[in-house]
């Protein structure tokens with residue numbers, strides 16, 4: 126049972142001196158490195174208010190309340206008001222910075238390598254599969270060792286690097302998800318390869334169209350939708366690339382209800398690896414933080430993606446969000462989902 130000194134407040138009420146018992150939402154949306162901590166500076170408050178977190182639980186026994194006083198419950202149950210003691214910065218801040226720096230360095234390096242790989246394919250030199258496998262291994266290790274840091278930095282996208290960073294992010298997400306599902310190591314690696322290569326067919330699309338802001342015309346959309354087949358064709362001669370990887374690239378825009386492309390596959394005709402890839406692909410697209418577009422929080426992605434009936438495998442969608450701890454106030458990977466989200470997801474699993 127939660128202590129009686131806990132109080133849930135809206136994010137706008139957060140202030141210096143409060144002790145945060147827990148943030149509502151996914152650990153992916155938590156801008157701090159620890160679940161419980163003191164808001165020690167205006168910078169901490171600003172950082173919290175810039176994050177997707179919308180509400181939090183504060184502990185009145187350990188920090189200030191909304192009125193500025195500290196309410197403490199004595200053993201006998203009576204309450205008194207205490208003067209707040211000076212606040213130290215959270216000691217884990219430097220560990221957070223170190224982890225994020227390492228993750229950012231991995232993101233920078235793998236993005237650079239992916240750009241070079243795609244340029245090789247674009248100029249007709251073919252795919253350097255050994256380097257591609259190395260990039261997948263690096264990302265697989267990084268997401269295993271520091272999932273939160275890596276999956277946090279991969280959300281940040283720049284306009285120039287968007288498509289490369291998206292591919293790196295999807296590679297990390299499918300690897301993380303595959304391991305959460307307990308899949309065989311070789312399938313996890315193939316998922317990683319497909320995550321990295323799924324949009325390789327976009328090298329055949331004019332860059333003006335790829336970077337075009339706003340809505341596409343019907344003709345432009347039709348051209349854009351050729352990229353899965355173009356990717357499959359580009360990878361067709363890669364004898365050492367498993368066929369399952371090519372198929373994931375070809376079918377990553379299919380939908381369970383048959384309204385996807387290029388083949389309009391439906392239901393059981395869409396393999397489990399393809400279903401996994403399509404969830405991770407869309408999740409990264411909607412939660413990416415870009416300078417010109419608002420990102421959805423992981424909670425919003427859960428709420429909205431759950432409503433897109435017919436697009437995803439509903440059971441796998443539940444497992445995916447469990448794997449990134451959405452719906453739980455816990456920080457751990459695979460943290461238990463809360464009852465509200467559970468009920469919501471059980472509801473859609475029968476659609």
Ligand SMILES: [Fe+2]
Pocket residue numbers: 323324352377378
């Ligand atoms: Fe795509």
